[in-house]
Amino acid sequence: MIDEAFELPRPSKVNYINAQYGLKSWLLTRDHKRIALLYLGSITFFFFIGGLYAMMIRLELLTPQGDLFHSTTYNKVFTQHGILMVFFFLIPSIPATLGNFLVPMMIGAKDLAFPRINLLSWYIYMLGGLITIYALLAGGVDTGWTFYAPFSTTFSNSYVVAAGLGIFVNGFSSILTGLNFIVTIHTMRAPGMTWFRLPLFIWAQYATSLVMILGTPVIAITVLLLAFERVAHVGIFDPALGGDPILFQHLFWFYSHPAVYIMVLPSMGVVSELIANFSRKNIFGYKFVAFSSLAIAVFGFLVWGHHMFVTSQSVYAGMIFSFLSFAVAIPSAVKVFNWTATLYKSSISYDTPMLYGLGFIGLFTIGGMTGLFLAALAVDVHLTDTYFVVAHFHYIMVGGALMGYLGGLHYWLPKISGRMYPEGWGRFSALVIFVGFNLTFLPQFVAGYMGMPRRYHAYPPEFQVFNVLSSAGASILGFGMLIPAIYFVWSMRYGKHAEANPWHLPGLEWRTQSPPPTENFETTPIVTWEAYEFAPPGETEVIGKFAGELETA
Amino acid sequence: MSHAVTKEVHHHPALQHHFEDMDQQREAGTLGMWVFLVTEIMFFGGMFLAYTLYRSTYPFAFASASNHLDITLGAVNTGVLILSSFTMAMSVYFTQIGKSRPQILCLVITLVLGLTFLGIKAVEYKSKYDDSLFPGRLIPNRPFGPTVAQHGDSDPHKLHLLGNATVKQVELFYWIYFAMTGMHALHMIIGAGLLTFLLYGSIKERYGPEYYSPVEVIGLYWHFVDIVWIFLFPLLYLLGRHFEHG
Numbered sequence: 001m002i003d004e005a006f007e008l009p010r011p012s013k014v015n016y017i018n019a020q021y022g023l024k025s026w027l028l029t030r031d032h033k034r035i036a037l038l039y040l041g042s043i044t045f046f047f048f049i050g051g052l053y054a055m056m057i058r059l060e061l062l063t064p065q066g067d068l069f070h071s072t073t074y075n076k077v078f079t080q081h082g083i084l085m086v087f088f089f090l091i092p093s094i095p096a097t098l099g100n101f102l103v104p105m106m107i108g109a110k111d112l113a114f115p116r117i118n119l120l121s122w123y124i125y126m127l128g129g130l131i132t133i134y135a136l137l138a139g140g141v142d143t144g145w146t147f148y149a150p151f152s153t154t155f156s157n158s159y160v161v162a163a164g165l166g167i168f169v170n171g172f173s174s175i176l177t178g179l180n181f182i183v184t185i186h187t188m189r190a191p192g193m194t195w196f197r198l199p200l201f202i203w204a205q206y207a208t209s210l211v212m213i214l215g216t217p218v219i220a221i222t223v224l225l226l227a228f229e230r231v232a233h234v235g236i237f238d239p240a241l242g243g244d245p246i247l248f249q250h251l252f253w254f255y256s257h258p259a260v261y262i263m264v265l266p267s268m269g270v271v272s273e274l275i276a277n278f279s280r281k282n283i284f285g286y287k288f289v290a291f292s293s294l295a296i297a298v299f300g301f302l303v304w305g306h307h308m309f310v311t312s313q314s315v316y317a318g319m320i321f322s323f324l325s326f327a328v329a330i331p332s333a334v335k336v337f338n339w340t341a342t343l344y345k346s347s348i349s350y351d352t353p354m355l356y357g358l359g360f361i362g363l364f365t366i367g368g369m370t371g372l373f374l375a376a377l378a379v380d381v382h383l384t385d386t387y388f389v390v391a392h393f394h395y396i397m398v399g400g401a402l403m404g405y406l407g408g409l410h411y412w413l414p415k416i417s418g419r420m421y422p423e424g425w426g427r428f429s430a431l432v433i434f435v436g437f438n439l440t441f442l443p444q445f446v447a448g449y450m451g452m453p454r455r456y457h458a459y460p461p462e463f464q465v466f467n468v469l470s471s472a473g474a475s476i477l478g479f480g481m482l483i484p485a486i487y488f489v490w491s492m493r494y495g496k497h498a499e500a501n502p503w504h505l506p507g508l509e510w511r512t513q514s515p516p517p518t519e520n521f522e523t524t525p526i527v528t529w530e531a532y533e534f535a536p537p538g539e540t541e542v543i544g545k546f547a548g549e550l551e552t553a
Numbered sequence: 554m555s556h557a558v559t560k561e562v563h564h565h566p567a568l569q570h571h572f573e574d575m576d577q578q579r580e581a582g583t584l585g586m587w588v589f590l591v592t593e594i595m596f597f598g599g600m601f602l603a604y605t606l607y608r609s610t611y612p613f614a615f616a617s618a619s620n621h622l623d624i625t626l627g628a629v630n631t632g633v634l635i636l637s638s639f640t641m642a643m644s645v646y647f648t649q650i651g652k653s654r655p656q657i658l659c660l661v662i663t664l665v666l667g668l669t670f671l672g673i674k675a676v677e678y679k680s681k682y683d684d685s686l687f688p689g690r691l692i693p694n695r696p697f698g699p700t701v702a703q704h705g706d707s708d709p710h711k712l713h714l715l716g717n718a719t720v721k722q723v724e725l726f727y728w729i730y731f732a733m734t735g736m737h738a739l740h741m742i743i744g745a746g747l748l749t750f751l752l753y754g755s756i757k758e759r760y761g762p763e764y765y766s767p768v769e770v771i772g773l774y775w776h777f778v779d780i781v782w783i784f785l786f787p788l789l790y791l792l793g794r795h796f797e798h799g
Contacts, residue, residue, distance in 0.1 A: 217595035225599075
């Protein structure tokens, strides 16, 4: 480390945000950081619409009888909630925003390997989104986000083809993002940035990208064949045409189960960063955490049959899928135990990102453990298509994926925008979201266990108490989500200016100014330190200290 | 990581700003194409799965329908594609050693062979259209409805059903046939577009021993599309020949 390393880079006048102005400079940008912001804006939009649908569901379910919607409308509401949240929010959420922003910065590269393809992926995402919005406005879809044949191919009278086309197109944005990350991580690491010096967020992004490139093409061809089947009456899924609906389920879940790992793996990466950095301690068992990401990606491809235990799938296939589903819990548990072990005798600070990180551990554990119930063949027969399943996957997708996303946004906001969020409000909203989330979904476990089926707009009155609790929790959760939305926008203008390294951390992304310059670092960094190698505050080596000033002079 | 340490004195005009040197850029481009081809395998994989399932369920229907395909045209097309793969590989080689004229010639031959394949494919599709073998309502005013040959009738335009095969099962074969060969043809058309792009760049003398990755990478794509056909030809055309002659 060099002697004058105590001085951190001063806020430079030129950074990636103000390097160029005008709409064109954003819409034609090839800067991964700007593209990340384009994604951030658009996925927030889809999240908001998906959230509105969630509110409608919770409103309808407040009372046992169907009084707000007709059952056909309700079918569309939960379908559209699912499609928007899964394909247009959760899957792109962390990779396309935080991943896009941070993958090059964390490995010391100037950009992703294919900047034009990166921009293209955003346009493809928007095109897919527009087609889907057209489907929603034209009359909606009522097949459930799972599009099961033959209902979707033959019997449904809704805009299945348009929605399917939207998902087909959107899939390619996911494929291109994954491809870009894999190539970037392989070929663009700075000198000295060996594989085992990579931050665990990068390992998680790498594993996620593997799932994206291996799984997404399968759903693409499946949805395409489904659309042809509906339009041209040719088919391999509809039994009336000689096809097999179980084939559709196999192909669908071959992607859609790994897709759950596309959602939660990046969050695990964020949480690994949060736990290590906010307890100021090297992560316990770095290689185990790193390889557990890859293990989850690989095992995740071998468990899809657990969605089909009550279909005509053979009992022996069921037993194997059940066993493998139990096995996938092992790498997940490795992570949870290693995070917990990292906390032991460390110097923990309870800043907002850390609250989300700790929240993730608890909620993901509940989500994962209830997954074991569903992986058990006999128990699953009872629980299939009940609210138990709904509660389980929301614990993974909201309690896991969304918590990690919010934690990551708070953590890296100073780097992204150059401003701090208000810490008090941050902690308050993290608590509100945690309480609201649990109140929403814990009662659903009970209702589901007692036999309340999913996807109905009306239910027997004995389930009302759980649904009232759940709807109350959903309003608290929704309120909790609004708080960060408001103070993030507020902080863009009024937030405290962020230093280059506000959390005093060793990661590469903190060794350049906030917000970073267009090429991320003034000079290509040479990495001489391990991941999470903590130095006393202020002693972290900085790259290209005053170059920002020289540029403006 | 040695490429990142050695700094080049002067940059090649094709070097993009975010790469350290040409080696790194080429490595990224090649790996990118390989990863893309993996996604393509998965994309076609879904259809191969459907093929496997229904071939094992309806073996006689698949044999009957396969016998109706034109094996000569299919075989010629296979040869055409293998030859085009050879000329593509030669084009990459000539780029690497900096021989521009044979490189362009090889590209032109590859393109012509690719278009020949598509032409023969179109002839095949036309005869399937004439025999009303497009499944379902794929062609709106020409629904699936082949004439089934009676015993002893050897009219090649009629469908000869073997064993317990039914027309409906044959329709399923033809849907898989058109889905797979259609998707393959679409990839060929995209490939022809990419070759045209390469040809334009080669005439402008953009590629050479220091910068050949576009030729190499598009070559990889071209070989992949050929390999898909190498699988499609036996799986679709060569089924149940022993039934026919037995």
